[in-house]
Amino acid sequence: MDEQPTPRPQRPIEILRARHGGISKELKEYFNERQRLKKAIRAALAEGPRSVPEIARACGIPPPKAMWHVMAMRRYGEVVEAGERDDYVLYALKSKGA
Amino acid sequence: MPYIHDRYDALVIGGGIAGMQAALDLGEQGFDVLLVEKGPSIGGVMVGLNKVFPTLDCSSCICTPRMAESAHHPRIRLQTYTEVQAVRRDGAGFAVELLKKPRYLDETACIGCGECELACPIEVPHEFDYGLGARRAIYIPHGNAIPQKAVLSVEDCVFCGKCEKVCPADCMDFTQLPERVTTMVGAVIVATGLEITPMDAKPHYGRGLIPNVMSPLAMERIQSSNGPYGRVLRPADGKVPRSIAYVQCAGSRDRSIGIPYCSRVCCMYALKQALLLRHYIHDVEVTLYYMDIRAFGKGYEQFYRRALAEGVKVVKGKVGRITELENYDLSLRVELLDEDQRLVERRHELVVLSQGLIPAWHPSAILGIEEADDHFIKAPDLKVAPSVTTVAGTFAAGVAAGPKDIPDAIVEAGDAAMAAANYLAAMGWNGTAARVPVPA
Structure with missing residues (x-):
């Protein structure tokens, strides 16, 4: 008699994913855009400290959007303040090991 | 998980400054209180404020000691991330049905280290900062949060499992489901606070x-x-x-x-x-x-x-x-x-x-309490009993009863606690004697 292969037990995170019907299309798009913008902001700041309008121009996005994404990177320690110019704060990438 | 007893002297709905004050005033008088908060932390609107008028004291410096006291008081059982689903009169008291939302982790094991938050790959607008700042899908609500425990917002989760890998307390539990819990209380204080227009x-x-x-x-x-x-x-x-x-x-x-x-x-x-x-x-x-x-x-x-x-x-x-x-x-x-x-x-x-200011919650459907024309809780005898509502045994405190500042909310919470204590005494409510612990 052929034995049925025992199915691999589902990992708890897979159970959660299945219960919630996976990642929604909106969240997937949002996550991908966030990753793309983080990369673009890192690239913009690799050339030196910049203000939010300058970062926005470099990334081709409106300043309010750039503001939120830069502040999110600041919140989690990826970006730091690096001076001020004409009433705008300049932001820089946090140096490695700092 | 900590259990919820089958009987409390009073239920306080809302863990803002008014709810905490009412719970503390009842607890200090020897009543056993169940303090229920819908969010993952107590502290309400006040803990997010910068300073208070007219003294310019730091708001969280006044609020956090009361948060800690509410959480550690031997007569207060704090239940966060929980919603009141139903309240119905049952004999001398009220039968209460609660819905405990899943944090997707063992709350008693979480040490609040924040490693999960640092590992999580997705940032979304943070409600505590009214969307201006970011949080991650799994996060500690804020630096002054009590309890200082993480919560996973499953709507924002990309199911990568990194939080589980880095958790030093091994507390993640992705299989948690919402839990219904029932209990009995002798009196109810509604301190559900405000939203802004x-x-x-x-x-x-x-x-x-x-x-x-x-x-x-x-x-x-x-x-x-x-x-x-x-x-x-x-x-x-x-x-x-x-x-x-x-x-x-x-x-x-x-x-x-x-x-x-x-x-x-x-x-x-x-x-x-x-x-x-x-x-x-x-x-x-x-x-x-x-x-x-x-x-x-x-x-x-x-x-x-x-x-x-x-x-x-x-x-x-x-x-x-x-x-x-x-x-x-x-x-x-x-x-x-x-x-x-x-x-x-x-x-x-x-x-x-x-x-x-507008009321954050309308208790009429669940508690049968009438609202006034302004949609805040109606006080039929406003001049002499401002916290007494239209339903015997239920009381209102803070902005749930009408717009007011922090000092007035605290005074009114004290009044609601006193009115609830008098009500329980008049009813001959038999509190702790009849109580047995049941698993939640």
Whole structure:
């Protein structure tokens, strides 16, 4: 008699994913855009400290959007303040090991 | 998981300043209290404020000791991230049905280290910062949160499992489900607090779509030392604002949006924020456009005079329209009430709408409590029993009963606790004697 292969037990995170019907299309798009913008902001700041309008121009996005994404990177320690110019704060990438 | 007993003397709904005060006052009298909070932390609106008027004390410095006391009090059982689903009269008390939402981790094992948050790959707008700052899908609600435990917002989760891998306490539990819990209580205190009038209530103020037109609660977060920007900047482009306007009565005393009452706190919070802005930003110009300044509390008139002395400008005028200009500055059309209703355009770099207070929760469906015409809880005997509602054994405290400031909310919470204690004594409520622990 052929034995049925025992199915691999589902990992708890897979159970959660299945219960919630996976990642929604909106969240997937949002996550991908966030990753793309983080990369673009890192690239913009690799050339030196910049203000939010300058970062926005470099990334081709409106300043309010750039503001939120830069502040999110600041919140989690990826970006730091690096001076001020004409009433705008300049932001820089946090140096490695700092 | 900590269990919920099958019987408490009182249920307090809402873990803001009023709910905590009511729970503490009952607990100190020897009553056993179940304090239920729908969010992942207690502290309510107050713990997110920067400073309080008229003393300019740090708000969280006053709020957090009460949060800690509520959480550690031997007679208070704190139940966060839990909603009250049903309350029905049962003999001398009330049968209560609660829904405990899953945090997707073992709350007793979580040590609040925040490693999961650091490992999580997705940032979303943080409710605590009114969307201006970011949190991750799994997060500790904020630095002063009690309990200091993580919560996973499953709607934002990309199911990568990194939180589980880095958790040193091995506390993640992705299989958790919402849990229904029932218990009996002798009395109920509703302290469900406030929301502010919606940003889009008045279309001519930008419908909430202009980034530099903000709510006063967002300004509280911006001014806070642990705020989303770490300093005062405008949300549209990170500029240090040099000219800021406050539009008073932007959500109160306005029949056109169905809120004819005065919200009682807007004049004072606007003056407080304006005065602090003068401290935070060198040479900033702050102007309040107002109908009347209502500085009615103890020390409030003196605070108003102080704000004027320190350079806050007040203009008796009604703002009719706010238009966004090309560089994200704002143009305000103002009717100058002291100058024959002359219409002028005034330019500012940031605008705060002094929005009014509305109730955060309507208890009529669940508790049968009647609302007054203003939709806050009705007090049928307002003069002599302000916390007594239309349903025997249920009481109201804080802004759930009507707009008020923090000192008044605390006083009223004490009154609600006293009224509940008297009610329990009059009913001959048999509290702890009949109690046995049951697993939740």
